[in-house]
Amino acid sequence: MEWLIFGFLSLWLLVSVFGTLFLKNPVHVILAFLSVILAIAGIFLHLGAELLAGLQLIIYAVAIIVFYVLVITTIPWEKVKKFEGIYKREALLAVPFLLISFLPIAYMVLEGKFAVSERVITEGNIRSVGKTLFTNYLFPFEVASVILLTAMIGAILLGRKEE
Amino acid sequence: MKIEIAYTLISIFLFLSGLFGVIIRKNLITLLVSTELMLNGVNLGLVSMDKMVGGVEGQVFALFVLTVAAAEVAVGLGLVVAIFRLRGYESSSEITQLRD
Incomplete structure (x- = not known):
């Protein structure tokens, strides 16, 4: 199956x-x-x-x-x-x-x-991903928001018409 | 053969076919779609490796890859619109100058 x-x-x-x-x-x-x-x-x-x-x-x-x-x-x-x-x-x-x-x-x-890790994940997928994201990977998560802000500003600058 | 290994092979194929699309496409928009194929291949590889190893870190990295894909498509399509507006370049081989 x-x-x-x-x-x-x-x-x-x-x-x-x-x-x-x-x-x-x-x-x-x-x-x-x-x-x-x-x-x-x-x-x-x-x-x-x-x-x-x-x-x-x-x-x-x-x-x-x-x-x-x-x-x-x-x-x-x-x-x-x-x-x-x-x-x-x-x-x-x-x-x-x-x-x-x-x-x-x-x-x-x-x-x-x-490699085979010894951990056995017992809780659900979303809960475990969220826990890992907001504990071990909190700083990259904040950096990702800065990346998105920079991309937004860059897209506005690139897309505007030249006067 | 475990099913994660098969999915890893599929992900490698997806990445390489995205690279193939970047090499061969003429239109700029379809070229950007091919880079999205490459990013999807990386995501698939991360998630299948994650299933094999038994962690969740790969899925966290795949989430960051999704973020970078959104940023990349915003800036890339802005560049495409600017190039189309500039001098009427359309093909990817015609863009040989960085400025007028």
Whole structure:
């Protein structure tokens, strides 16, 4: 049963990834990317990370996708349509490079031994993630808010019209 | 083979296909979508490793990756809008100057 869910989710993910890579129209690419995000949220649920599945749906599938669609509506459509498609020669050159970089990593993952921690998590996923986030990782959490503020100011500065 | 290892292989494939998209795409918006694919691959790898090792730190790091993805898409799309408005550059190979 577990492998059945794995097969379904990973097949969905692979089809959506190929759609994201090779579709021509940018709106279709964004729809395929939305499908990728939904598949990854399903994988997170399967792996037992419920908090991240919900955050993936809220942040990616709502905020970021809507942002992309908003930017596409801002730019004139002829300009978006003018350069679409892929670089053929670079694609042919990139395939063997990525293949020979995939194989050693996959070999290391398959043959390596992983550390096994002694901890047994008895409480729920959201409670344990929240406890870890607000005790051990409180300072990076605050730094993340500063990063978001900086990005917001930078986006406003970049996006305004030149007088 | 455990199922976390299979998901780790899927995550490596996702990261590399995002890199492939960054290399081959012409349009700037689809190029940014490919970087989002790379970030999703990193998240998937972190969560599957977390399931294998049995902790929650990987999920905390994945949450920070989500934050950085939101910041990156804000700044990146601002840059894309500025580039499209500037001189009518559209293709990723035409942008060879940092200023006019």
